[in-house]
Amino acid sequence: MPPVESSPAIPETIGAAIDDARDALETLVTLGEEVEDEWQYVQDLADAWRDRLDVVEADRSNDALLPEQGGAVQRVCAEAGLIEDPHRAIDWLSTFPQVVLAAIGERP
């Protein structure tokens, strides 16, 4: 499997992984906001998952990741970037943070 082009470097710490995840989350938010009826839900959902990521970062920011954990975060961020449909983006606003958290050994 070739590396995903234009992806950021593989994160080596929890803090770096959370930074990458936040960026990918914002991309999903921007896309999901196109569904006008769900604008508020998109904001609420993003806030809830940002809060969860913030907690993990506060607890473990400097913890090192195994290469496969960093690779998983890089890949799932790239997967989020492939989403083009706003409705799927809303679904991924919930799915994406869960996959990131699982990759770094955290529960939702």
Place this chain on the structure above:
Amino acid sequence: MRFQDAAPDARAIVYAGIQADPLVARAAALLADATYEERLLARAVMNGESTDAESWRIMFPSLFAAGSGNERAAAILDASLAVAERGEQVRSQFRGAIVEALTELLLRRGNPAAPPTAIRRERRILFDGVRAEIHPYDVTIEIDGAAAAVDCKWGARGISADVLHQLDDARTHAADDDERLRAVLVIFDSLRSCGVRLERQTAPQAGTEIVGLETLDDLAAPAS
């Protein structure tokens, strides 16, 4: 309180074909024994863009670590990719049917002594003097004293006022008849996301049990 088959309309007839697809039963059987993370894998793949298995193996290192030999995770990945490779509308119908089939399987585990007819799909619940709801419940438990009306959703976004009202109405109508009816909403999504969706709902929800991706196995707990 009594249960009744829903009159099949055109949508239901088409959907019945999806429900009967062997892929639905295969995925549900795998997910019934799955861990939270394996269920999350299914959710991600069935709603993802990538359809190559290797990408997903990389995204879930704890399931697919070299030499781990996690055959169930591999089988879930295979079934989930089979769903993802369908067109958008069809994959959406498959996802819904899989959550319903999974719910039925888990509820049967929680009621091992119950006959097959005690747990049903697509049933309406009728109460004397109350106009029947148009939409059937996805799954029902039809056991005296342990009855339940269960609706199933793929994601937290599926939680709506209509769904909450219908479940709560059934529960309260049953109570009016001095019957106990559990109202259960099963969502194949994180409880965190469900909580976000529920927080802005004004429809009654206190009497409805919310079962999320992390707590699906509660459905298989022995009925109390």
